[in-house]
Amino acid sequence: MRVLLSTYGSRGDVEPLAGLAERLRGLGAEVRVCAPPDEDFVRRLAAVGVPLVPVGPSARELTLAAPTPSSLPRYAAELIATQFEVVAAAAEGCDAVLATGMLPTAAGALSVAEKLGIRAVSATFQQLDLPSPHHPPLAYPGRPFPPGVTDNRVLWDLDARSVDTLFGEALNTNRVANGLPPVDRVRAYVVGDRPWLATDPVLDPWREVPGLDVVQTGAWILPDVHPLPAELVSFLDSGTPPVYVGFGSMPMHASADIARVAVEAVRAQGRRLVVARGWAGLDSIDDRDDCFVVGEVNQQALFGRVAAVVHHGGAGTTTTAARAGASQVVVAQATDQPYWARRVVDLGVGVAHDGPAPTTESLSAALRAALDPETRARATAVAGMIRADGATVAARLLLDEAGRGRPPASA
Template identity: 75%
Template structure:
C-alpha cells in the first residue's frame, strides 16, 4: 500500500504525521510526507526514515513574520499553487491521501486526490474546526464573530462564509488550473462526511452530532527514544524537579520578555527553571545555576522529570504533558490553544492562564495552582487514562479501507 500524508503548518501539524508514518511503515506501507519547507521538519522525518517532499514557504518564517489578516487569501493561494505539483507527483499511483494542516492546504491536497481519483481522508488535530451545535466556531483573524449572535448554528453558517471569503478564490483558481470544477463550500469540502479527529478521547472527548460522523482515532504520537543530553541529565539530577517553560512554535509577539517573566515567577515558587528556546527564541536571563536552557528535546523523556510544564497549549504538548503526569500551566496564544487551556483546567491537571501575555503576578498565581499537591495527584491519575495507540488505530483503518473492493475513506 502507498500512502501520501500532506500537511502545512507548525510542528504540531507535522509531528503527528510522522507518528502515523511510522505505524504505516510497520504495517508494510510505503509512505511519503508532503509539508512545509523547513529544515527542522525534514530532519524530524528523516529521523524516522521518511522523506519530506517540501512545498510552500517556511512555516516558521511565516509564523514569525505575523502577516496581517488581509494577506491570508494571497498566502493561501501561494501554498496551494506550490502544493499541487508536489502532492500530485507524490500521489501518482498511491492508494490514499491523508490531508490536514491549514484549511487551504488540506483543500489543496483533497483536490489532488479528487483529480487523480484517489480516496482521501480529512484529519484534524483539534475538534474546534468541526461544526457542532454545542459550541461556537473559532474566529478567523480580521473576521470576528458578532457578539450579539448566540445561536451556534448561525455562527457556524457565518464561519463557512468567512472560510469561503478567505480561501474560496485561492482554492478554485488552482482547481481550475488542473481542470476541476469550483467548490461552493470550502469547509464542507475539506471536512467531508467522515472526518477523523486525531485527539485523545480522555483529553478531548467528541460529543456525537447528527450532522457529522466523526472518527476519533486517538492522538498520533511519534515515539521518541532519544536520550536526554548529558548536561541536561546532570542538571535534573542536581536538585528537585524544575519547572519547564517553552512555547513551541509560538513567537510570543504579545510578550516582550517572556523568559524573564517566566523565570522570575518560577523562582518565586521556590523552583528551578528549564527554558526551551522554541520559535520564541527564549533564553536565560542570568548565569545562576538554578536555570538551564535547551533546544529541541525529547519531551516524552523530559516531562516525567519536571514539576510542571508551562506552555502555549498546542495539542501535542498538552497531550505529552498529560501522558507524563506533569501538571500544566497553559498560556494560550491563538487558535485552539484557549480550548486546550480550558480542558487542562476542567480536568484539574493544571491551570489556564488568562490571556497570551503573562505578567509576574498572573503567572505566579497560575504556577501556585499547578504546583499544588492536589493538582499533581490529579495529573498522575489522568495520565493513566491517556492512550498511546492513536496512530496505530489510524494506520489500521487506512489498511482496512485499502483492502476493500471499493475503498471509501471519506467523501
C-alpha cells in the first residue's frame, strides 16, 4: 500500500502526521508527506524514515508575516494552486490520500485525489472545524460574526458563506482547469460526510450531530525516544522541578516582552524554569542559573519532570502535557487555542490566562493556581485516562480505506 498524507500549517499540523506515518510504516505501508518546507518539519519526518515533499512557502515565514484579512484570499489562491501542482505529482501511484491542515489547501488536496480517482479522507486536529449546534465556528480574520448572534446553526451558515467568499473562486478555478466540476459549498466539500477527528475523547469529547458521521480516532502521537540533553538532565536533577514556558509556533505578537514576563512570574513563585525558544524566539533575560533555555526537545520526557507547563494552547502541546500529568497554564493566542484553554479548566488540570498578553502579576497568579496540590492531583488522574493508540487506530482505518479500491476518477 502507498499512502499520501497532505497538510499545510504549523508544527501542530505536521507533528500528528509524523505519528501516523510511523504507524503506517510499521504496518508495511509506503508513506509520503506533503507539508511546508520548514527545516524542523523535514527533520521530524526524517526521524521516522518518511521523506517530506515540500509544498508552498515556509509555514514559519507565512505565520510571522501575519497576512492581513484583505490578503488572505490571495495567499489562499496561491496555496491552492500549489496543491494542484505538487500534491498531484506526489499522489501518483498512491492508494489513499489523507488531507488535513488549512481548509483551502485541504480542499486542493482532496480535489487532486478526486481527479486521480484515489480514496481520500479528510481529518482535523480539533473539533471546531466540524459544524455542530453544540459549538460556534471560528471566525476568519476580518470577517467577525454579527454582534448578538448566538445561534450556532446561524453562525455555521455564516461561516459557510465566508469560506465560499474567501476560497471558492480560487478552488473552482483550479478544479475546472483540471477537468473537475466546481463545488457549491467549499466547507461541506472538505468536511464530507465522514470526517476524522484526531483528538483524545477525554480532552475533546465529540457530541453526535445528525448527518455527520465523525470518526474520532484519538490523538496521533509519535513516541519520542530522543534522550534529553545531558546539560538539561543535570539542570533538572540539581533542584526542584522547574516550570516549562514555551509557545511553540506562536510568534507572540501580543506580548513583545513575554520572556521577561514569564521569567519574573515563575521566579515570583519560587520556581526555576525551562524556556523553549520556539517561533517567538524566547531566551533568558539574565545570567542567573535558575533558567535553562532549550530549542527542539523531547516534550514527552521533559513534561514528566516539570511542575507546570505554560504554553499557547495548541492541541499537541495540550495533549502532551495532559498525558504527562503536568498542570497547565494556557495563554491562548488565536484560532482553537481558547477552546483548549477552556478544556484545561473544565478538566481541572490547569488555568486559562485571561487574554493573550500576560503581565508578570497576571501570569504569576495563574501559575499560583496551577501549582496548587489539588490541580496537580487532578492532572495526574486525567493523565491515566488519555488514550495512547490513536495513531494505530487511524493507520489501520486508512489502510482499510485504501484497500477498498479506487473510486471512479473524474473526467
